[in-house]
Amino acid sequence: MAPNRRSPAGLRRRDFLAAAGATLAAPAVLGPGDALGQGTPRRGGTLNMILNPEPPVLVLGVNNQGPTLAAASKIYEGLLRYDFQLRPQPALAKSWTVSPDGTLYTFNLQENVKWHDGRPFTADDVVFSIGKFHMELSPRSRAIFQRITEIAAPNPTTVTIKIREAFEPFLLMFDVTATGIVPKHVYDGTDFRNNPANATPIGTGPFKFNEWRRGNYIHLTRFADYWKPGQPYLDDIYYRIIPDSASRGLALQSGQVQLTQSNDIEPFDVPRFQQMPNLAVETKGWEYYGPLSWIEVNHRVQPLGDVRFRRALSMAIDRNFILNRLWFGVGKVATGAFSSATRFHDPNARIAGYNPREAAALLDAMGLRPDAQGVRARLKFLHLPYGEVWTRLGEYLRQAFAQIGVQLTMESVDAGAWARRLAEWDYELSINFVYQWGDPTLGVERTYVSSNIQRVTFTNTGGYSNPQVDALFERGRTAVRAEDRQTAFSELQRLLVAEVPQIWLMELAFPTIYDRRYKDVIVGGTGVQASFGDVYIG
């Protein structure tokens, strides 16, 4: 399933903040000092950050785009959060156990947790959120949670979940961004999408919703009855809506906002901010998402179905140029189908490097000779309409491919048309980038297995089909033990770098830039999409 990709929101560019997540994991049990903090947390202060584009609504599940998550992760909480190695940490769940056969999960919940409206939080809320709310609203949750055979609340602080068969990555589904817990008393029995309460979200998180001036800002205030003693430290969080990237850079520079994330700041501006002594530029905090970008190849279009051609294209690309000139060194060159942050990534499986001469030789070998204009093949390239840097990337690729005699004609579309054309397989080449959700079964498999060739975005829209690949993903998915999964996935990665089913480009990293006076901002694998309960001004 797919989860994610960017957020296409229909908007352009930086939307993807999407998933970002949880920085300091929820206010959970860890004290701030546990993670990175070096000083003593102090109460008070305001954090201004940017939200772009403006989210439609702040209720998780009703909308799961990046901007929604960035703000809602302060209002709601999940059962768990993840550290940089994607190991589960306590949040609303104080502790948990998994039965030896891997099919029964038991969560023990925190006590004395209150909703923002003063009602007590109980295990019933969790059962409702997982069993009904997210099952209905979220395709991503639905795909995983349909493995649940029984979910129950034996007492107000315990939840038990039984699944059909062992599923090792199951515990990666309980972060606030994946399965935020919502109040049963507000939603049960209503039309979730159109519930009037969606305008004033109620969660258990450290900050509660106060005011939303559309097109202007969203204001969250400290929740005084938060269950974790002393937290949160900040009094207010303001999310400023600033659609123009230059304006966002100015806002950060002038100190009007103290934190930017995701695509708020254009890559070319990052070096400038790196040089400002009062700002910290952090690229950690995306491990859970592991966004990987690639050239989306439609295998139905010749000669793209030919592995030699795909390899040639791949070798025509100077990924270091892309990294350094387009992303200004922020991020990493992709090595294969798995992001290096994703579990079971195998550093030994690597795609071939930049070598245009060999690329041309491959094409010669295929019999694709340059014509009078020096062109061997003509292909259409659908721009990814999410921002300038992607446009620049398209322009670079056109020049890079021109070197080996492959001529690209650019097609510029809006986000809606892009999504539709991908879903309808109506493209030749495009750019895509997809979140991996920390686990190949959750975030990688969907792009390559033949059972997921669907007319829906973010499935295997390219139409790549290889029984060997299908089998290896199957093995990785069903193995109970992590070591067994590693074996299957290592073999798989070696196979994929030879096949080049998609032409991987970059492991994206989105810099979180913030004022150094703010401490404990990024404390886990979900980055800024965390509760911020332990952020303080030092």
Add this chain to the structure above:
Amino acid sequence: MSLLAIENLTVALPKGLDRPNAIEGVSLTLDKGEILCVVGESGSGKSITAASVMGLLPPALRISGGRIVLEGADLLALAPEQWRDLRGRRLGMIFQEPMTALNPIMRVGEQIEEVLRVHGEGDRRARAARVGELIEAVGLPDPAHIRSAYPFRLSGGQRQRVMIAMALALEPAVLIADEPTTALDVTTQMQILQLIRSIQRARGMGVLFITHDFGVVAEIADRIAVMQHGRIVETGRAADILDRPQHDYTKSLIAAVPHLVANAMATEGAAGEPVFSATGVRKSYWRRGSWLRRSTRVDAVRDADFILHKGETLGLVGESGSGKSTLARCAVRLIDPEAGAIVYRGEDLAPLSRRALRPYRKRIQMIFQDPFASLNPRKKVGEIVAEGPITHGEGRAAATARARDLLRLVGLDPSAMERYPHEFSGGQRQRIGIARALALEPEILVADEPVSALDVSVQAQVLDLLADIRRRLGLTMLFITHDLRVAAQICDSVAVMKDGAIVEYGRTAQVFSAPAHAYTRALIDAIPGKNWRPPAPV
């Protein structure tokens, strides 16, 4: 001492024009209680003289010599502000074009009151009372209504009365009237002339009256100054100049004035067979209403009948809006009549389509009023004249050769063929228009006010030309004019139109000597200077 003395006045023209000065060495005196008429053709400098006295010369013109003495003070030595104060107070002026001389968006009362206000006369109440008096004094009906009306509500004659009221508001010593009746119908003209005369008598003003019309001069002048090419060629008492002109130019001007003696040829012309007739012609317009207000129907022509006999000239006379032009245009089917028959040699043309009409176009041709608008400025004269025959299928060479002959016939040099209309004077253009009409060798000529835009001497030449051609080619003519003098001179019969209907129709001599209809009588009575018999040319 004279009230106003112009001494040796010279006004320089901008460099590069055909003569250095607009007026040169002009000397005039105006005494209290007299009307001095300055007569001349267009370009003679009479209006420049008037504007000089008012200090209202166009910016490009400059007084380069002489003096203007008003009541002992040299105007040219005054500061602009002092001269301004004299305007309106000691010097009043009225203009030719009453339709544009009033501010369209200011109430009439305010415009009159403004004269008083800017010269600091009285308080508001006193001024309001004075405005009422003035409106009454110039013979406008319903003063309360008029003062709050906007100019567009008033007829031309009424507007000219408003102008007079304004000019008289402060009882100036000198009134300058620049062609004040030229744009008016004859009956209105007579009323305005009488008004000026009576006010002038009552208040003992000196009036400087600019006109080109010897009829008007005969009607109103005490003394006369004749101007030609920027100089005064003759001055003297009215009776002396009118009856015993000394200067050749004055003589030629007076000789060109049509005599009010019915056409000598009138009796013979009637003999021919009827070739063209109109019966029961009707045409109306819808005046568009505003929102929710009904449109109103205006009858332009009502049941008009006339018959043209071979070789006859029929005059259609009447004031503006009487429908004479509409009737003429119906006759040539420029306008489609609603009812009635237009019969040419037994064929009713009224129901014919434009295509079916084409053969008859050659037989019936038209001459237009405005020599500037009636020739296509983008075509050479040769083309314009040859166009008709070419349209009707004649070869280009033959048509061009004929055009050359025709130009010679109307008194133009054949070199005119290669020139554009704007290179010709008004009279020459009218000759071109005549040549164009003759090129098709028509039997019937409809002439719509062919001489009313021309200076009197040119007018005489064109009328002579028409008479000559008519005689030589045996043309039958429908001649539309508002000028009874012209009608008397050229027409065998006249039809008098009023409000769309022909109210009187008969032999010219009879209509003029014994008008049957009251309206005809009023028209004849209104002919300016009708009691003056210009001396026969020696």
Add this chain to the structure above:
Amino acid sequence: MRDFARRFARNVGAVFGLVLLLAVLALALLAPVLFPVDPWQMAGVPFAPPLEDGFLLGTDSLGRDVAAGIAHGAHISLLVGLVSTVAAIAIGVTLGAVAGYAGGRIDDAIMRFTEFFQTIPSFVFAIVLVAIFTPSISSIIAAIAIVSWPPVTRVVRGEFLSLRSREFVQAAIVLGQSTPRIIFGQILPNALSPIIVLGSLMVASAILLESALSFLGLGDPNVMSWGFMIGAGRSVIRLAWWMSVFPGVAIFLTVLALNLVGEGLSDALNPRLARRRG
């Protein structure tokens, strides 16, 4: 004609504009010679300031030559401006001529139609059209033409309405000329001056419109245009001012030139007005 040239030449601004316009035209035509390398080619170091590394106007964020982009962009800007104007004038003249000559109900219907198009905010409308047809040179030209024709229709209709009742047209009717011949032979040549003047100004606005569309990301991704360059440069304006300043100056000068020429034409074709302008 000689008169016209003399009057035009007397207008300093117009001559300046004409020279400028010819320079832009020359730049557009000579672009392949002056800058034989593809303007998309990443020829140098990114963000090289003007005059550095042999780049007259610097390079952009990918190391592409700004000067080359401007030279090649001149071609597109002029092309879009001219073609869309010609198309708009074709629509406008046709509708305006029919409305003005026919009068009555046809006139009413056409003018209602025109007013309707004038009521729609034209820039918003252009955006919708380009987005719907997906951005490409032809959809941009079509969109600009579609939002630009109403003023032409109004002007042409006005001219036809007044010329139709002029006596020389009536004379042509009386001579028996056919309607098409009267429209094209008699009236249209006399209505050309305002159309020419309007056309020169429309080219200017079309160039501005194209740049605005590109600025919003609705340009044709396959061609280098000035609007695209500013759009690409705006977010780095503090880092590389030359990227947006120079294309902006190019647009400014071209539009200015067209306006000056337009005014010069207007003055030269309407001497009466010219005098008034002092």
Add this chain to the structure above:
Amino acid sequence: MEPAALARFVFGRIAKAALVVLAIVVLNFVLIRLAPGDPASVIAGQSGAADPQFMEQLRRQFGLDRPLPEQLWIYVSRIVMLDLGVSHRQQRAVVDLLAERLPATLLLTGAAFVFAISMGILLGTLAARRVGTLADTLITILALACYATPLFWVGLMLVLLFSVLLDWLPAFGMTSVGANLTGFAVIVDIGRHLVLPALTLGLFYLAIYARLTRASMLEVADQDFVKTARAKGVPEGRILRAHVLRNALLPVITFAGIQAGQLIGGSILVETVFAWPGIGRLAFDALLARDYNLLLGVFFCTSVMVVAFNIVTDLLYALIDPRIEVAS
């Protein structure tokens, strides 16, 4: 104009305007439906995951599964009740969204318009009075320059100068967030944010109005009734005010009325550059998100604004120019 005539006039204009607006709504509905992409696929894309069931749900929810004419009919009949539907993407009533954004746009365009028309008339008058002098030349050049410069570029240059280099004025947004200002300070704050966007949007129109005023003044100054006023001894200052200017402004007003729609179009660019939270920006975002209801709502709203503005202009014109009643 008497009250009855005035009422008739206004009523007639409104009736006509309603038809125009309706036609615009239909046109836009049809046009936008021609566009590729539907909201369901966009939302599916945004949420990062989708399956056919999810898409189907969305389409049904938005009524996209019905025949097009039926969708149009439902939409139009709702609009008559001023129900503009629900924004797919924002999941809120379009009317509410518009109502939130409209004041910002009205403030921006209103400020720009007032600035443009007052300064434009002032400069145009000045130039016309001093025709041929240095002042005239300077104003003419300035107007021409403003006229020839792309709006968004001016915006960028102003930001560069006043925000980045001089740091005098805020570069974006409408208010300083988190400043907790009250009372008069709020107005000052908004005012400071308003300066640059209003200036940017206004300069172009200032140029137009200045040129128009100048030309119109020169034309009117040549007319007979001005000569009449001189002949009456009216001082030049009063001639200018009472006679020339009043008449010269008529075409300026007409043109300003026609231009209202362009102003709103221009505000899309300006709102983008300055992050001004108005409907121009809303429209652009809605378009890219294929948020049909919202986009149609914005169109409806802008059309109503333009038409309303035209009515006001006509009315104003009718009040100033007494001839209008007859002409109509």
